[in-house]
Amino acid sequence: MPELTKERCLPRTGRERSGPDHTAAASRPPSVGAAYDGSENLGEARALATGFLETLRSDGGVDVCADTEILLPLVVSELVTNVHRYAPGPHLVELTATDGHVEVSVWNTDPVLPTARECDPKRVGGHGLEIVVAVCSTFRMRRESVGKRVTATLPLRSDDAPPPVATAARPGTAEG
Numbered sequence: 001m002p003e004l005t006k007e008r009c010l011p012r013t014g015r016e017r018s019g020p021d022h023t024a025a026a027s028r029p030p031s032v033g034a035a036y037d038g039s040e041n042l043g044e045a046r047a048l049a050t051g052f053l054e055t056l057r058s059d060g061g062v063d064v065c066a067d068t069e070i071l072l073p074l075v076v077s078e079l080v081t082n083v084h085r086y087a088p089g090p091h092l093v094e095l096t097a098t099d100g101h102v103e104v105s106v107w108n109t110d111p112v113l114p115t116a117r118e119c120d121p122k123r124v125g126g127h128g129l130e131i132v133v134a135v136c137s138t139f140r141m142r143r144e145s146v147g148k149r150v151t152a153t154l155p156l157r158s159d160d161a162p163p164p165v166a167t168a169a170r171p172g173t174a175e176g
Contacts (some may be wrong), residue, residue: 022079030060033094038084044051045080045093046073052102056156062097065157071135075152078128082114082150101137101153102151109147 032052034045049072056062076093083091087110094105116129133139136152 023088029096029098030056031096033092035092036080036090038089038091042077042080042084045076048093049073049076049095049104052097056097056102060097063157065155068102068154068156070152072104075104075132075136075154076106078132079104079152081128081149083108086110086114087112087147097156100156102156103151103153105149105151107144107147107149111143111146111148113141113143113148114150 006160010156028112030049034048036044052070054066057064072095076095080093081093087108089109091106091108092176094103094107096103096105117123117126118135119130121156132152137152138153141148141150
């Protein structure tokens with residue numbers, strides 16, 4: 001079995017000590033992160049997301065809505081897939097829970113910012129960023145001194161979710 005070169009951070013719950021006065025850790029929101037070398041299986045990043053939600057529920061008593069249970073691993077998978085496809089190499093995945101939301105942040109070494117293509121239902125593939133932007137409350141990207149960081153936010157609870165996007169009725173349905 002190949003040796004993993006992934007560094008995994010344990011979830012921070014705010015109970016850890018930090019520095020001589022221990023106050024920094026107490027105010028830190030719950031988060032988890034992992035550093036990857038680019039050779040990992042995409043399932044590892046999805047598992048990080050699923051495990052983070054499980055920890056929030058079990059250790060933090062956070063009520064996670066069903067949509068986020070499905071969408072968080074999908075968003076993480078799409079963002080990490082983009083790294084594998086367009087910027088192979090070292091990257092970081094960080095998940096942070098704050099103010100009723102979970103923030104997904106993916107950093108990689110390539111400074112080129114991704115661009116979402118126009119919606120084209122006939123196109124096969126290339127919809128990942130389009131999906132992420134559609135399902136997330138916020139989406140940001142920025143260049144950093146080395147590389148770039150892409151950040152997306154999802155609500156943890158359904159009452160924090162943005163209103164659903166209106167969709168056109170399909171022909172042949174009761175509405176269309």
